[in-house]
Amino acid sequence: MIPAPFDYLRAGSADEAIAALAEHGDDAKLLAGGMSLLPLMKLRLATPSVLVDVGRVHELSYIRDAGDHLAVGALTRHRDLEISDVLAAQCEPLRTVASEVGDNQVRHRGTIGGSVSHGDPASDLPALLLALDATFVVQGPDGDRTVPAADFFRGFLETALEPDELLTEIRVPKLPGAGFSYQKFQRRAQDWAIVGAMAVRDGDTRVALVNMATTPLRAVAVEEAIAGGASATEAAERAAEGTEPSGDINATPEYREHLVRVLVRRALEAASA
Amino acid sequence: MGGSVRIATTVNGQAHEHDVEPRLLLVQYLREVVGLTGTKIGCDTSSCGACTVLVDGESVKSCTMLAAQADGSEITTIEGLAQGDELHPVQAAFHDQHALQCGFCTAGMVMATVSLLDEIPSPTERDVRLGLEGNLCRCTGYHNIVQAVLAAAGTSR
Numbered sequence: 001m002i003p004a005p006f007d008y009l010r011a012g013s014a015d016e017a018i019a020a021l022a023e024h025g026d027d028a029k030l031l032a033g034g035m036s037l038l039p040l041m042k043l044r045l046a047t048p049s050v051l052v053d054v055g056r057v058h059e060l061s062y063i064r065d066a067g068d069h070l071a072v073g074a075l076t077r078h079r080d081l082e083i084s085d086v087l088a089a090q091c092e093p094l095r096t097v098a099s100e101v102g103d104n105q106v107r108h109r110g111t112i113g114g115s116v117s118h119g120d121p122a123s124d125l126p127a128l129l130l131a132l133d134a135t136f137v138v139q140g141p142d143g144d145r146t147v148p149a150a151d152f153f154r155g156f157l158e159t160a161l162e163p164d165e166l167l168t169e170i171r172v173p174k175l176p177g178a179g180f181s182y183q184k185f186q187r188r189a190q191d192w193a194i195v196g197a198m199a200v201r202d203g204d205t206r207v208a209l210v211n212m213a214t215t216p217l218r219a220v221a222v223e224e225a226i227a228g229g230a231s232a233t234e235a236a237e238r239a240a241e242g243t244e245p246s247g248d249i250n251a252t253p254e255y256r257e258h259l260v261r262v263l264v265r266r267a268l269e270a271a272s273a
Numbered sequence: 274m275g276g277s278v279r280i281a282t283t284v285n286g287q288a289h290e291h292d293v294e295p296r297l298l299l300v301q302y303l304r305e306v307v308g309l310t311g312t313k314i315g316c317d318t319s320s321c322g323a324c325t326v327l328v329d330g331e332s333v334k335s336c337t338m339l340a341a342q343a344d345g346s347e348i349t350t351i352e353g354l355a356q357g358d359e360l361h362p363v364q365a366a367f368h369d370q371h372a373l374q375c376g377f378c379t380a381g382m383v384m385a386t387v388s389l390l391d392e393i394p395s396p397t398e399r400d401v402r403l404g405l406e407g408n409l410c411r412c413t414g415y416h417n418i419v420q421a422v423l424a425a426a427g428t429s430r
Contacts, residue, residue: 001317001318002296002298002301003296004296005294005295005296006295006296007276007295008276008278008295008339008341010341031339031342034337034338034339034342035319035337038319038337038338038339039318039319039337041296042317042318042337051295053341053342055342079331102407103322103406103407103408104332104385104388104389104392104404104406104407105319105322105325105332105333105334105385105407106319106334106407108328108331108332108333108388109333109337109338188406189402189403189406190320190406190407
């Protein structure tokens, strides 16, 4: 399968990428690792007429201790997250979830910013960043703005990014020693989650769900139940509240609702162990 | 629209320069432009791993990368592993352990293994199974493949 024809531009910096987007408007798409975009283009589900390759904008590949938080460049690859000592010490949930994205080959190419910008509700990292209350730094023609993860994911493959904006940095809290578990239910190890549930316990408890709606989402009812003193088993009974799972070849909506209750209970239990 | 992009690559130690269509996939570049057909196209949807090659030493699925993205890179394919008649330790281990049935996935399995052992030189069986999760064997001959990877790790230690 071969993508439809397009013009290829390589950006050497974030500024160059934004200038190219400004010039080509809606017809242009940013290409980072390509692990989400290229399959869509090969299936001709996406047919951008201009690809702006930001894969070599090395200034956006970093993991830094920024004092009260960690700053992760948008073009940091999953592999670099997986082997990061900074993350292992300060934000193990991000390291763990990055190590469960796709397979080795995918993690060698795919980037955290690409995954976030793609905004797929079945992806692992967007849900985690929602659970971590991450902040996204977005650069556009008029400069930078920050968007909280809670306001970023708008609909199926739809985010708060404007067509002429580039996600440049992801800011995550330092959570040394936080309890964490990601329960990813899949048919084959490399697959997308049919349903995923993750719990972060660090004083409070935050729960995020993968593939239970058109966007990644927080299990608000579960979080409230835990805050009100409910056990993991009791709280997990409310895991499907507020979700809108789709049906597909892997699961009916009803089966997804069953799975999410089981997976949330396991995540809560494992995260507090 | 389309045009062409000038790319320079090093494939198995040999320098190449070509004008390619932007939409040319790396696997097509290797098979049809460079002429190395050891790299297979299996699922063509980045699931099966048959097209795995090394780009700058790391395994990638060449059906899901543009040739243009590989500009300036050093690429290793299955043809680049052996030194003359002497098989690479991973190839030798696959041979010794009979780690293939139909053979279609083998080039990708071997390349994924070379990258895996570079990252984890002494893997456990679990490391091997997880490390090869991106490669499917349609004959389901995984047992001998895992044994071969463990054997190769032993010899390259």
